[in-house]
Amino acid sequence: MIANTFETVSNEDVTTWFKAAHLSKFPKNGGACIKYKDKQIAVFNFEREGTWYACQNLCPHKMEMVLSRGMIGEENGEAKIACPLHKNTFSLKTGENLNGSLDAIATYPVKIEDDFVYVGFVD
Amino acid sequence: MKTIVVVGNGMVGYKFCEKFVAQPESALYKVIVFGEEPRVAYDRVHLSSYFENQDAKALELAPRSWYETHNIDLICNEYVSDIDRDSKSVETASGSNYTYDTLILATGSSPFVPPISGVEKKGVFVYRTIEDLEDMLAFAKALKTQKNNPKAAILGGGLLGLEAGKAVMDMGLEPHVVEFAPKLMPRQLDKRSSNVLQLTLENIGIHIHTAKATNKIIGEGQITGMDFGEDDSLEVDMLVISAGIRPRDELAKRCDLNVGIRGGVVVNEKMQTSDPNIYAIGEVALYNQMIYGLVAPGYEMAEVAVNQILHKNDVVMKSSIDMSTKLKLIGVDVASFGEPYMPADKGLSIIYENKTKGVYKRINVSHDGKTLLGGIMVGDAEDYGILHQMYINNMPLPDNAEELIVGSRGEGGGSAFGSVIDLPDEAVICSCEAITKGQVCCSVIDDGNETVKEVAKATKAGTGCGGCKPMITDLVKESLKTLGKTVKERICEHFNYSRQELFDIVKTKKVTSYNNLLDLVGEGNGCEVCKPVVASIFASIYNETANRQETIQDSNDRYLANIQRNGTYSVVPRVAGGEITPKQLIAMGRIAQKYDLYTKITGGQRIDMFGAKLHELPLIWEELIEEGFETGQAYGKSLRTVKSCVGSTWCRYGMDESVSFAIEIENRYKGIRSPHKFKGGVSGCIRECAEARGKDFGFIAVEGGWNVYVGGNGGANPKHALLIAEKVDKETAIKYVDRFIMFYIKTAQPLQRTAPWLDKLEGGITYLQNVIINDSLGIVDELDKEMQALVDSYKCEWKEAVETPEIRERYTHFINSDEEDENIEFVSLRDQKMPKEWA
Ligand code: SRM
Ligand SMILES: Cc1cc2nc3c(=O)[nH]c(=O)nc-3n(C[C@H](O)[C@H](O)[C@H](O)COP(=O)(O)OP(=O)(O)OC[C@H]3O[C@@H](n4cnc5c(N)ncnc54)[C@H](O)[C@@H]3O)c2cc1C
Numbered sequence: 037m038i039a040n041t042f043e044t045v046s047n048e049d050v051t052t053w054f055k056a057a058h059l060s061k062f063p064k065n066g067g068a069c070i071k072y073k074d075k076q077i078a079v080f081n082f083e084r085e086g087t088w089y090a091c092q093n094l095c096p097h098k099m100e101m102v103l104s105r106g107m108i109g110e111e112n113g114e115a116k117i118a119c120p121l122h123k124n125t126f127s128l129k130t131g132e133n134l135n136g137s138l139d140a141i142a143t144y145p146v147k148i149e150d151d152f153v154y155v156g157f158v159d
Numbered sequence: 160m161k162t163i164v165v166v167g168n169g170m171v172g173y174k175f176c177e178k179f180v181a182q183p184e185s186a187l188y189k190v191i192v193f194g195e196e197p198r199v200a201y202d203r204v205h206l207s208s209y210f211e212n213q214d215a216k217a218l219e220l221a222p223r224s225w226y227e228t229h230n231i232d233l234i235c236n237e238y239v240s241d242i243d244r245d246s247k248s249v250e251t252a253s254g255s256n257y258t259y260d261t262l263i264l265a266t267g268s269s270p271f272v273p274p275i276s277g278v279e280k281k282g283v284f285v286y287r288t289i290e291d292l293e294d295m296l297a298f299a300k301a302l303k304t305q306k307n308n309p310k311a312a313i314l315g316g317g318l319l320g321l322e323a324g325k326a327v328m329d330m331g332l333e334p335h336v337v338e339f340a341p342k343l344m345p346r347q348l349d350k351r352s353s354n355v356l357q358l359t360l361e362n363i364g365i366h367i368h369t370a371k372a373t374n375k376i377i378g379e380g381q382i383t384g385m386d387f388g389e390d391d392s393l394e395v396d397m398l399v400i401s402a403g404i405r406p407r408d409e410l411a412k413r414c415d416l417n418v419g420i421r422g423g424v425v426v427n428e429k430m431q432t433s434d435p436n437i438y439a440i441g442e443v444a445l446y447n448q449m450i451y452g453l454v455a456p457g458y459e460m461a462e463v464a465v466n467q468i469l470h471k472n473d474v475v476m477k478s479s480i481d482m483s484t485k486l487k488l489i490g491v492d493v494a495s496f497g498e499p500y501m502p503a504d505k506g507l508s509i510i511y512e513n514k515t516k517g518v519y520k521r522i523n524v525s526h527d528g529k530t531l532l533g534g535i536m537v538g539d540a541e542d543y544g545i546l547h548q549m550y551i552n553n554m555p556l557p558d559n560a561e562e563l564i565v566g567s568r569g570e571g572g573g574s575a576f577g578s579v580i581d582l583p584d585e586a587v588i589c590s591c592e593a594i595t596k597g598q599v600c601c602s603v604i605d606d607g608n609e610t611v612k613e614v615a616k617a618t619k620a621g622t623g624c625g626g627c628k629p630m631i632t633d634l635v636k637e638s639l640k641t642l643g644k645t646v647k648e649r650i651c652e653h654f655n656y657s658r659q660e661l662f663d664i665v666k667t668k669k670v671t672s673y674n675n676l677l678d679l680v681g682e683g684n685g686c687e688v689c690k691p692v693v694a695s696i697f698a699s700i701y702n703e704t705a706n707r708q709e710t711i712q713d714s715n716d717r718y719l720a721n722i723q724r725n726g727t728y729s730v731v732p733r734v735a736g737g738e739i740t741p742k743q744l745i746a747m748g749r750i751a752q753k754y755d756l757y758t759k760i761t762g763g764q765r766i767d768m769f770g771a772k773l774h775e776l777p778l779i780w781e782e783l784i785e786e787g788f789e790t791g792q793a794y795g796k797s798l799r800t801v802k803s804c805v806g807s808t809w810c811r812y813g814m815d816e817s818v819s820f821a822i823e824i825e826n827r828y829k830g831i832r833s834p835h836k837f838k839g840g841v842s843g844c845i846r847e848c849a850e851a852r853g854k855d856f857g858f859i860a861v862e863g864g865w866n867v868y869v870g871g872n873g874g875a876n877p878k879h880a881l882l883i884a885e886k887v888d889k890e891t892a893i894k895y896v897d898r899f900i901m902f903y904i905k906t907a908q909p910l911q912r913t914a915p916w917l918d919k920l921e922g923g924i925t926y927l928q929n930v931i932i933n934d935s936l937g938i939v940d941e942l943d944k945e946m947q948a949l950v951d952s953y954k955c956e957w958k959e960a961v962e963t964p965e966i967r968e969r970y971t972h973f974i975n976s977d978e979e980d981e982n983i984e985f986v987s988l989r990d991q992k993m994p995k996e997w998a
């Protein structure tokens with residue numbers, strides 16, 4: 037199953053920092069999708085919060101590659117992403133589905149170096 | 160430590176666990192639950208919603224982790240096969256044994272399958288579990304590929320049967336309900352209300368066959384029809400049996416507990432069976448010689464059993480159990496409470512019937528006119544909540560009891576009941592969870608909960624069937640008022656303002672960016688609720704397109720296209736008034752063919768091209784714009800289409816040129832953003848072929864001018880638009896609608912269409928007429944100016960997008976690769992294509 041190809045990576049476990057793109061390519065307070073090997077990863081520049089987030093682009097509701105096109109926001113101080121298809125929301129910190137009991141999404145660490153955006157993976 | 164074994168992890172078995180672990184004494188017990196079904200307990204009452212989303216998780220009453228957190232051993236997929244009362248142990252189908260101190264039977268019931276020859280044939284189903292539904296869905300899907308217009312019958316026209324009828328209709332099968340009795344819902348409805356219901360259901364496409372005794376199910380291996388004897392039969396390809404329930408008392412019988420003659424485990428008012436260590440609750444329990452096929456009594460039984468086990472012996476079952484019900488069939492309200500029909504020696508009935516509207520209401524009142532004994536409502540059950548409350552709380556009736564159903568309602572006058580706040584504190588508002596009015600009010604007044612959501616979370620009120628939500632909303636509002644707090648229509652946690660207030664703030668403070676507004680009057684960092692609201696306000700005030708602040712737009716607006724179920728997009732150029740030249744048709748055809756798009760004529764008189772990938776959108780639009788097309792804003796909360804009939808240009812009855820008018824008005828309002836989408840219609844005469852009265856605004860040509868209508872819509876809750884002016888000339892007609900739309904844009908709540916807005920507008924249509932025709936607020940000049948400014952500043956946002964390199968750059972699936980999304984797959988369909996099914 038395609039959902040199994042995504043697994044949360046924590047900062048400590050990163051073995052590869054993938055140089056995704058220059059930060060000017062990413063919309064402010066919105067998302068864009070990057071490709072790493074066969075993975076689609078949604079990356080968000082939550083400028084208001086001053087944080088970058090990354091998660092799987094796949095929405096676990098209907099298994100479509102769409103999360104990068106959703107809207108970001110926060111709920112009780114926690115950053116979240118709302119899927120553009122049916123507005124299910126997921127925490128960008130823990131990946132947890134906030135408005136229901138869908139499976140959690142995988143999240144990935146992001147770092148910025150010399151104006152480039154890097155996403156962390158375990159290979 | 161003592162052990163409680165619960166057999167059955169259905170709705171009531173789960174409720175027992177929930178109520179049990181909520182008691183502090185429960186720490187002294189070990190709870191083990193067995194469920195025969197492969198999954199954790201789910202909301203059977205809303206089983207039909209599984210058709211819509213196939214989302215089993217959404218139906219779960221609690222996730223598996225809940226059982227772990229509360230130290231309950233849940234063993235699913237395990238049938239308890241025997242009970243040994245001497246050694247106090249149970250045996251499971253897989254051969255394990257478990258001892259208990261107390262045993263709870265919550266085995267529920269199974270659908271009753273009458274002994275008709277042929278019920279074992281392929282294509283015959285029952286309707287009780289998610290697995291039943293999955294089997295039905297798979298079968299229906301296969302049927303649809305094999306033949307045109309397949310038919311499905313439901314055996315049984317009761318509450319569940321009608322719901323199943325709607326379900327098979329939603330599956331795309333032609334539904335037939337077959338009932339043995341001469342009327343539908345024989346247990347809840349009288350003959351007249353049943354007739355009204357039958358008519359309404361037939362109107363929405365459900366075929367009804369009453370007084371039919373099914374003799375035989377016909378077919379070789381697979382069902383092909385039903386035989387009613389005497390050369391009467393019905394051809395069907397599928398059958399769902401919904402002929403009542405039978406308690407699952409097989410275990411109880413096997414260990415010689417007392418059971419009723421027609422089944423059910425006999426219990427006393429403590430929910431104890433003939434063995435005091437064994438309790439039975441829910442649909443398996445026979446209490447007062449009755450099986451109660453509803454959740455609310457089951458939940459009460461669970462409450463009693465919990466208290467009895469924990470030695471709180473004074474909590475026992477009431478002797479009379481309320482069986483009032485409200486059907487949740489979409490589109491038709493049906494409710495009955497108390498004694499729905501009743502012999503004349505007990506009381507009198509007041510009946511109101513309106514066949515044209517499909518409404519029937521009946522209340523039964525005691526001879527002295529003081530108490531409500533019961534009633535029936537079909538077609539309009541809005542007042543069910545409060546009437547039901549009057550009934551169960553034995554509240555005094557008003558002097559003119561008929562006002563309860565015909566109402567002193569309508570303009571100005573309040574309803575005959577006063578308000579929910581007048582109910583006694585003990586009145587049970589949410590019967591599923593047994594929450595009283597007092598508890599709801601306390602939760603607001605003492606515990607500081609301020610919204611229905613918060614109250615639901617704190618008390619569980621409204622989390623069952625949801626039928627009591629309107630009453631809870633009123634109670635929360637009224638309780639807040641007593642605290643001196645006004646109820647704010649707050650947009651979300653980031654803006655403590657209504658849309659109207661925010662609109663004024665943006666306008667007077669001249670705010671132009673979302674971030675500034677948030678810094679100025681908001682809190683935190685925003686969310687998917689407030690962002691599009693603010694975007695819509697900017698658009699209405701400055702007529703700025705969705706391209707400028709793209710990340711605060713709803714996804715469709717952000718990409719100027721409607722996202723489809725597989726992540727591709729649709730393209731809808733404007734075809735004002737539905738008029739299109741052969742040349743434009745050819746151009747559209749050519750472009751659709753080039754990009755391999757699925758094309759369809761929409762319900763809004765234009766052409767939709769589906770299946771465009773994100774990166775193709777600017778390419779397609781570039782070509783369309785070259786051919787003279789503009790965006791149709793099918794993605795926006797904005798003007799959609801103005802539907803026209805051909806009018807006096809060709810039609811022999813036409814009184815005026817409806818097409819010309821429709822094109823003019825569609826071009827006038829195109830691009831204007833609003834709280835929700837809005838649509839128009841122009842008909843050339845009162846035959847109304849353009850369905851103008853089904854739109855947010857409509858014009859109908861009559862002798863001597865145009866009639867102007869506002870506030871209609873189709874959709875889930877159809878409303879006819881109301882007349883605001885008669886026989887006016889075109890200019891006047893446009894002026895009134897200009898003002899109407901502008902007033903709506905400024906004052907409506909987010910995602911509120913014109914009809915519900917008008918409904919909530921105090922004073923209704925008369926007030927609106929005063930504002931926009933008689934200028935009672937002195938604002939029409941301003942409204943006129945604002946509208947003209949919007950009209951004058953229109954630009955096609957797709958033209959803007961394809962001509963601006965930075966905007967075009969947004970249309971790529973990956974920002975670090977030119978590859979396409981390989982996850983998108985199409986299959987072919989009638990010489991075109993469609994997305995591959997969701998897995
Ligand atoms: C394409 C179309 C169906 C078709 O194939 O004919 C359609 C498709 C959708 N409709 Fe519709 N509606 C379409 C005509 C209608 C009509 C008929 C009409 O306009 O005369 C109605 C009933 C009239 C009305 O609106 O009052 C209609 C009532 C709705 C509603 C219910 C609105 C309501 O107030 O109850 C929704 C849901 C909503 O907007 O919240 C909806 C929502 C939708 C959405 C946007 C659902 C969604 O979010 O994806 C669909 C998007 C289609 C797309 O991607 O292009 N659609 N929809 C029609 C496009 C018309 C057009 O040319 O723009
Ligand atoms: C489609 C549908 C719509 C409905 N709509 C409404 C409504 O609108 N309002 C309303 O009040 N009610 C409604 N009901 C009825 C409501 O669902 C039931 O009243 C309620 O589910 C009864 O709960 P229960 O726990 O007694 O039985 P169930 O929910 O049936 O649970 C019993 C469970 O026990 C399991 N079981 C049985 N025997 C064993 C065994 N020996 N070992 C292990 N497990 C066993 C069964 O598999 C089942 O999972 C509806 C029912 C259906 C099917």
Ligand code: SF4
Nearest residue numbers: 723724761762874875
């Ligand atoms: S097009 Fe309209 S009616 Fe049809 S499925 Fe979509 S929203 Fe529902």
Ligand code: FES
Nearest residue numbers: 095097098119122
């Ligand atoms: S596909 Fe994401 S919410 Fe439905």
